Amino acid sequence: MTALLEVRDLRVTFTTPRGSVRAVDSLGFTVGAGRTLGIVGESGSGKSVTSLAVMGLHRGAEIGGSVALDGRELTGLSERELSRLRGRKMAMIFQDPLSSLHPYYTVGEQIAEHFRVHFKAGRSAARKRAVDMLGEVGIPEPARRAGEYPHQFSGGMRQRAMIAMALACEPDLLIADEPTTALDVTVQAQILELIARLQQDRGLGVVLITHDLGVVARVAHEVLVMYGGRAAEQAPVEQLFAEPAHPYTRGLLDSLPRLDDADDAPLRAIPGSPPSLLTPAPGCAFAPRCPEAAARCTGERPELQPYGEGPARTVACHFAGAGAPAEVTR
Amino acid sequence: MTAAPQALLSVRDLTMTFPGRRSATGRRGAPVRAVDGVSFDLGEGETLGLVGESGCGKSTTGRMLVRLLEPTAGSVEFDGRDISRLSQGALRPLRRHIQMVFQDPHSSLNPRQTVARIVSDPLLVQGWTAADARRRAAELMELVGLIPEHIDRYPHEFSGGQAQRIGIARSLATSPRLIVADEPVSALDVSVQAQIVNLMERLRRELGLAYVFIAHDLSVVKRVSDRVAVMYLGRIVEIGEKHLLYDDPQHPYTRALLSAVPLPDPAAERRRERIVLLGDPPSPAAPPPGCTFHPRCPKVQEICRTERPLLRVAASREVACHFPGD
Numbered sequence: 001m002t003a004l005l006e007v008r009d010l011r012v013t014f015t016t017p018r019g020s021v022r023a024v025d026s027l028g029f030t031v032g033a034g035r036t037l038g039i040v041g042e043s044g045s046g047k048s049v050t051s052l053a054v055m056g057l058h059r060g061a062e063i064g065g066s067v068a069l070d071g072r073e074l075t076g077l078s079e080r081e082l083s084r085l086r087g088r089k090m091a092m093i094f095q096d097p098l099s100s101l102h103p104y105y106t107v108g109e110q111i112a113e114h115f116r117v118h119f120k121a122g123r124s125a126a127r128k129r130a131v132d133m134l135g136e137v138g139i140p141e142p143a144r145r146a147g148e149y150p151h152q153f154s155g156g157m158r159q160r161a162m163i164a165m166a167l168a169c170e171p172d173l174l175i176a177d178e179p180t181t182a183l184d185v186t187v188q189a190q191i192l193e194l195i196a197r198l199q200q201d202r203g204l205g206v207v208l209i210t211h212d213l214g215v216v217a218r219v220a221h222e223v224l225v226m227y228g229g230r231a232a233e234q235a236p237v238e239q240l241f242a243e244p245a246h247p248y249t250r251g252l253l254d255s256l257p258r259l260d261d262a263d264d265a266p267l268r269a270i271p272g273s274p275p276s277l278l279t280p281a282p283g284c285a286f287a288p289r290c291p292e293a294a295a296r297c298t299g300e301r302p303e304l305q306p307y308g309e310g311p312a313r314t315v316a317c318h319f320a321g322a323g324a325p326a327e328v329t330r
Numbered sequence: 331m332t333a334a335p336q337a338l339l340s341v342r343d344l345t346m347t348f349p350g351r352r353s354a355t356g357r358r359g360a361p362v363r364a365v366d367g368v369s370f371d372l373g374e375g376e377t378l379g380l381v382g383e384s385g386c387g388k389s390t391t392g393r394m395l396v397r398l399l400e401p402t403a404g405s406v407e408f409d410g411r412d413i414s415r416l417s418q419g420a421l422r423p424l425r426r427h428i429q430m431v432f433q434d435p436h437s438s439l440n441p442r443q444t445v446a447r448i449v450s451d452p453l454l455v456q457g458w459t460a461a462d463a464r465r466r467a468a469e470l471m472e473l474v475g476l477i478p479e480h481i482d483r484y485p486h487e488f489s490g491g492q493a494q495r496i497g498i499a500r501s502l503a504t505s506p507r508l509i510v511a512d513e514p515v516s517a518l519d520v521s522v523q524a525q526i527v528n529l530m531e532r533l534r535r536e537l538g539l540a541y542v543f544i545a546h547d548l549s550v551v552k553r554v555s556d557r558v559a560v561m562y563l564g565r566i567v568e569i570g571e572k573h574l575l576y577d578d579p580q581h582p583y584t585r586a587l588l589s590a591v592p593l594p595d596p597a598a599e600r601r602r603e604r605i606v607l608l609g610d611p612p613s614p615a616a617p618p619p620g621c622t623f624h625p626r627c628p629k630v631q632e633i634c635r636t637e638r639p640l641l642r643v644a645a646s647r648e649v650a651c652h653f654p655g656d
Binding site: 042043154155156157184185186187188189190192193211212213214215216217218237238241242251252253255256257258259260261266267268269270271273274289 | 383384489490491492519520521522523524525527528531532546548549550552553576586587588589590591592593594595596597598599604606607608609610611
């Protein structure tokens, strides 16, 4: 069985006045139909650049490696071919819904346009399907709200409208880049529930990009942790949280204040801050902040290698896996 | 309200009404009551967490506490003295005791000033000499975990976490007794947030500071606070000792808020019973009648639609609900 989305050895390079920047390097992952991959990382980890590269929206960047959707190679496609796939086969939602909703058109018109473009639907048929779609994402009185403009919607409603627009033409893959970061926590809960329901109903593959480990724990099946433009580790969600293999993942989990935490000891913070991509380290990008770093870590970059039993887990750390001193101390 | 005899800060019926926004035709909209009768006490060395969603009035409350905004009604007593109506001149000697830390460290630091200037500015206002102020600024840098030799650098030369340390150093310059921190870690990377939380806790222990810690992140607030106040649409709906409030929330909004926070634990997430509220928080320009939470409340009764519940004691904390608990 081929995966819905298969990314191999992805490299994204930007040319800047201060030199070329490799924002993503040697990245690989797969997403199956009906599965959610959570990509976790901090600012500069390359998680958003990855999603834009998959969609072919990386303006001005140089792409290497392979991105295959349903077995079809996307790198090297013309803009014309890509725009036929975007919306129809794969769609994307963003943190800020106003970035994808046009202020001059009603919400209904904007959704209807997708049917008209991709399915050559007539005006009234397209409008009817737009209203149905708004209803499906939980917007009350969809027929009336379809005639309103984005500024008349609340933040949560705009996010629903953007999801309606993204899913209008029944794509197979949905990429969600921090879809709930700007929302209040009670509204975030609604939107996460909505994405999960639509995924179940439609067998969607979802890539969810976030900095919030709680969100990942709630909705993801598999997790990819990124640091400094590369994969630090990949694992099924239960295994990642129960037994994190990379010191960075362990550090992140340890540094979180938790609601279900009774003790009031100081948080175990990770010293320093995320690395700059302008001056990449020759060794492991996490080495300067890693409590377990040895001489080898600053000189030699660790490759992704299998971890534990089964093919599901990989980790990029010299001291994870075979006979390493990486005793899990959680 | 059981006023502690020696409350450092005593807030009573604090209210802020903003005039309605002027539309394109010049007509004013309805006035917005952003904060509506907030009362609480804060003891010396104590931390009160102020939580709530966007538009609940938590930041406006914070700004009134430091008098960046003048309240339309109510009082703020600091050390027994009402500062809510003092003139700017009369306020100045008191300002050194009450300082503020902001959310976005880079936008709250002047990019054209060196750290030395930023941190010593509050001291110069208080009449220190330039040499003394500079010496004190270097001490403060060390105190907040920065390298004192970097004192002549500019804000852009520091990372987000370091810049927030500068903001904290500035707030400590005048040896305040109270710091109002408005979302001090929410603009920072996850791995850096813990550093700043630990720093603020250490400073509190070493300097005996009291904090009003304003945040939307309930996990962070639980970590730093002694007591927590939950706000909804300009009012406190529940306030009490943090473990009581987090372990056994009495207001249905507090319950929903806590159950909505995703836990970084997939197994716990699957076991959890979640209360998903319908709709969004209503606009403070047109608050619903009765209990303002009633349109979203899963256990709403008839009385909730008409009668506003007042804060009263239930299960060892104060709750504004006609039917607290189950």
